[in-house]
Amino acid sequence: MLVSPAPHLVRSLSFAASRLVPPSPAASFAVSRVQPFLFVRRSLRVRAITSTAGDVAEFEEMASGTKRKYYMLGGKGGVGKTSCAASLAVKFANHGHPTIVVSTDPAHSLSDSFAQDLSGGTLVPVDGLDAPLFALEINPEKAREEFRSASQKSGGTGVKDFMDSMGLGMLVEQLVKEGIPLGELKLGELLDTPPPGLDEAIAISKVMQFVEAQEYNMFSRIVFDTAPTGHTLRLLSLPDFLDASIGKILKLKQKLASATSAIKSVFGQEETKQDASDKLEQLRERMVKVRELFRDAESTEFVIVTIPTVMAVSESSRLHSSLKKENVPVKRLIVNQVLPPSASDCKFCAMKRKDQMRAIEMIQNDAELMGLKLMQAPLVDVEIRGVPALRFMGDIVWK
């Protein structure tokens, strides 16, 4: 069983720690906070397991250059996306890159990971580092609210305007010809019952505001902690999002039929309509930009995070296949929570590890995954929480 080390073990291992961590003042602070993690030293043997990465210094490559790069970490729920994203961000920042770490997962855990309140939808400086690291938990509900009130302020915006601004005006005309009263439907109503993907699309457009703004030019690394696979794929495939929106509108048709009087739309004057359209046009432009950005291998990389189980590996394989179809650049696969070889006669540990080794073999033989650089991270027996722990995690994952 993996249990926290006994106090005497912590004491003896803390000596080893002083040799594992560079002796800077910040590092000494880290050592003192990280001591409970030091039993992990035995886990480091896990590195001996074959890796397709060979001896390439992966982190050096990721950190090279001052041009801005975006790293998106994604995978199945609970595999350690947040821990990996947060530890990468900490490592970039300590390496000299002013960094932003952004969570696009509606069920955020960045705050928990940094042990600091990062909610609120704005950039928050991360405590406990000398280097500039900022975090942002996108609040889709809040972003949607802002968007709704902006659209209401400018007199209300119709779905037809929205679709026009998306370049789908023709389609709306066609639907109207078929008797669907789209012209009468307000965008606010669509936002009340958002189709899948709308939250993510709006959230990502919000990220773009930060990314485009002059005052954030200094940030050379942006790390995204994405939502579990399904959400993230929706976010990456904006055409799917549009399809889903249209599907949603079709569904609303039934609602509208029974409540026609309630949905009579009163558009403002031409000028106000223009304002609203401009806003929507901005949203559309941002979406297009994000779409391009996600596919630019020069600036963006999607890192798949998995754990050594058949289910997680299968999902990672499907994720990679979908990302390839979307032309999203993927180079690396992190296998997190790998059990170290057991020194004791713990049968459970031996069985579990054997199982994990089979899953790792599966990765090496999987047509979708075999070409990726494999990086392994051991399972440690405490939660990865707070900057010192993330720094420690960063040093064992991102080498």
Ligand SMILES: Nc1ncnc2c1ncn2[C@@H]1O[C@H](COP(=O)(O)OP(=O)(O)OP(=O)(O)O)[C@@H](O)[C@H]1O
């Ligand atoms: N290598 C590891 N060893 C031990 N615990 C780990 C490791 N990696 C992650 N964890 C723990 O697993 C839990 C889930 O991790 P994390 O929140 O990073 O996963 P996630 O993939 O982002 O989850 P979600 O899909 O729910 O957002 C956390 O408690 C974290 O501390």
